[in-house]
Amino acid sequence: MSWLRALKHTALAGMKVERTRLEPLVALRAAVGLAIVIGFGLAFLGPGAAASSAFGAFMAAIATFQKSWRPRPVLALASGLTLAVSTFVGYLVGSSHTGLFLALLAVWTFAAGLLWAAGPTAGIIASGNVAVMLVTVTLPTSVAQAAGHAAMIAAGGVVQALLIVLFPIRRWGAQRDALADALAAEADYARRLRHDPVCAFDPQPLMRARDAATVTARQARRRPAELHGARGLAERVRPVLASLADPAVGAPAEGPARDRVRELLDAAGTVLDAAARAIRHGDPVRLPTPALAVLKSPDTADLLTGAPLRAARRLAALLDDVLETAEPRSGRPVAPDASMLRPTLTALVPTVLRSVRAELHPDSPILRHAVRVTAVACAGYLIGQVLPFGHGYWAPMASVMIMRPDFSQTYARAVARFTGTLVGVAVATGIVQLAQPGMYLSGFLAVVSAGLMYVLMRTSYAVSQVCVSAYVVFLLGMGGVRWDQTVPDRVALTLVGGLLAMLAYALYPAWETPRLRTRLADWIAADGRYAATVLGHYAAPADARRADVRTALLAARDARIDWQDAVDRAAGEPVRHRGLSRAAADGAGEAVAALGRNAMLLEAHLPDRSQAPVPGAAALAEAVRADTEAGAKEVRERGVPRWERVRTLVADEGAPVWGAPDPGVLRAAGRQLLDALDEVSEALRT
CATH class of the missing domain: 1.20.58 (Methane Monooxygenase Hydroxylase; Chain G, domain 1)
Incomplete structure (x- = not known):
């Protein structure tokens, strides 16, 4: 693919809006947490402390939306506490000497880049911490104030974690969806096998269900019993379905035996769909009687012999187990074996260090990403200081949030971020010009913008950036910063940050x-x-x-x-x-x-x-x-x-x-x- 086609492809990908299931109640809870910390900060501590706590609560909520099977309160606390530490250390170093802060920025950014070796959730949280640190270190004016701002940032994460604990929404919903999706994928596979006995099956839903079934010791004690055994049964059902349908080892391609196999496959799809619905919603299994009648029909032995008959009997037995397991019950769940236990965050540290150490070689995409993002963040910071704009931190902040270890995401996010910034600041500026909001109204508008971002963040990066840009304009407006002091700077420096990110990947790529x-x-x-x-x-x-x-x-x-x-x-x-x-x-x-x-x-x-x-x-x-x-x-x-x-x-x-x-x-x-x-x-x- 030529560079022109690649740029066009990534630009279109960055602007694409996907239809996905929204989670308005979860977004509302996150927005309420943000409103609590902003309101408390404005009422008792002033706009500077309110902005710090807002950043902590904002990033903690974003962390809970990441694709991770860890408890959401743990993610919120980890995000808020690590951001608080980053901000405090950044102020201590940056307040004394610009060169020392640049060195700290390089170390912090390099470490954040390497944390992508531990997975995208760790990489996103670490990158967000570096980006927000660039903003929050500019708010305090003394060490005591820096400690206070760090405490407020940590408090923002604590508030989000407490809200998740006090107001849970659809407990175990992600795990239920993962297991239900696996069973539904098997049901679809069974139906496709009726018409194409050698059709392909994507194991991704089964792998996702396995990830969801790997829990911490605390989660294992609280997990609903119906989420424990169905995944293993689904794994065993798949090869039986394939062997029953394949003419090479199953029933002949045509004739009465093949007709019976098609009936069995259709019944299997019905059973698996019923189990999926029950697990997804936590309801009793509702199964049409004809499906069970087909699976247990005694004349199957008259039509099938040998390997196909063994597969049919094995399938009926496995589906009985699936139905029994999917039925909600109040019994204590069975403890998983050691291989299915997820370590705590502290116990995970040696594993993360081993993963990072494994990436320390010249051909590693993770190491190249860490080097790229470090160079770009430092260059963006220096350029932001030299350019005749205020808020020079916006250039490196944009770069850090844009850059990913692969080419397509980096370029797509660069286009999406700049476009979203233009639209977001235009909308926010229009509202500011019309409403002339004061401190409290600016805080309210910031919460509304963040809430919209939480609702829409999984539909498109460009859409989320529209909301984020408006959020920043309103948040800074709480402190009396006029729109014309922030909008031109943000737009220009976001463009600089995006161009630096794209140039860095072109000069030091990690092609797949x-x-x-x-x-x-x-x-x-x-x-x-x-x-x-x-x-x-x-x-x-x-x-x-x-x-x-x-x-x-x-x-x-x-x-x-x-x-x-x-x-x-x-x-x-x-x-x-x-x-x-x-x-x-x-x-x-x-x-x-x-x-x-x-x-x-x-x-x-x-x-x-x-x-x-x-x-x-x-x-x-x-x-x-x-x-x-x-x-x-x-x-x-x-x-x-x-x-x-x-x-x-x-x-x-x-x-x-x-x-x-x-x-x-x-x-x-x-x-x-x-x-x-x-x-x-x-x-x-x-």
Whole structure:
């Protein structure tokens, strides 16, 4: 993609407004918290303290809207307290010497950039703290006042946290939605399988549900029982659905058996949808009787035999468990195992440090982002001091809030922020000119602007910036700052900050396109390990551990998501493909997804511990593992994999694997695995 097309693409993306479910009650609660701290500050401490507390409450509320499964009060407290510390330390350093403050800004910004290694929530909170610190350090005039302002900022975070505790809205709503979305995605998958027996399934809802099910020890004691077991059942339902529908291992493509399979799939979709609705709203399960009648029909055994019949019976049993688990009940929830416990914020520190340390190498996108944002923040601060404007901090503040580790988001947010700033200050200026608001009315208008931002922030970054710009104009107006003292400065310096952010990425990029082959190789290797682990269960059922299959499956899913994210980011980059074209990436992605799907079909028929080992399964497992590891190495080195071990084994009709007691599943799986691997090679030749 050329630079002109990339700029056009990112500009349009930045201005796009998405339709999403709004949360007006949550936004109202956040706005009420902001109103409390502003009103208290204006009434008893003056406009300066009110502005400080407002920034604390404002940023604490924004933190609670981030995509995180941690308790919302914890996020509000973490945001408010860290911002208070940043402000106090910033004033102590900045009040004595500009050079020292610049050094502190560099250290603070670099650390905030590295915190993206811990996830987007940590990165956004840290970036927001740096941006707001640039404003709040200008408000106090003494150390005592700086301590008071820091205390007010922390109080703003405490107020937001208390409101969440005292006035909870839809308890466990995010976790309920994540689990319900996973079950609804499985219901949709079951219905699509009726018409396309080999259709694809995006595991993202299941992965999101797993993230939501990982809780802190305190959350585990309070979690509703219906949120505990349904996710694991949904994970087990998916391979059974696929194996029942696929003609290679399930019922024939046409005939009475296929008709019964379609009926079973439709009934499964009905059951899963009913469970999803019950979990989402916390209501009893309401299930149409015909669906259960189909699943438990005795004549299924007359129409299906072998593997399809086992899959049908397994599906009916699993759906019974789903319905039982989804039914709300007052019993004490079962404690999760250690792997599903989320550490506290203090216990998370060593993990974050390890994640940051892993990014300290020249090719790391996170390290490059930290270097870029540090250079831009320092340059923006110096430029803001030199330019004949007041409020020079707006340039680095805009840059810090705009910049993200990838190209598309940075450029899209730069365009959206400048456009939103223009519109927001124009609207706020018009209101100020017409209403001539005093201190309290300015505070009220600031709260209204923030409330609108909380409601609309997930629809578009540009829309949220309209509200934020108006909020800042009204907030500064509480202290008697005239609009003509802030509007021209803010618009000009926001433009400077946006241009610096865009220029920095162009000069010191972290392109995803050259890394696509590495991401693809990681996915091939992960899917190969998953398939080999499943085959290993056929080779030694008595010694097999289901946890090994689960671990390999999760690793394969993580690799798939990394690949998909990389492809999405690379699609908007203005660079050449460097060895992996768009067509090759699409074809290879579909082929590797088919490889994982074939392994999943094998997982649906894992033998019990009491069953005898399947002859030849160990040889096939070793061939798959060795070939995918070698193939991944070839992909990284821009070669084309050959899969010789698997090909030799599958071509040998007399191999022991084909003499298994029930050879149909394993024979078909071996050939399908080879077909998927060959499709990967064919795609890489394009």
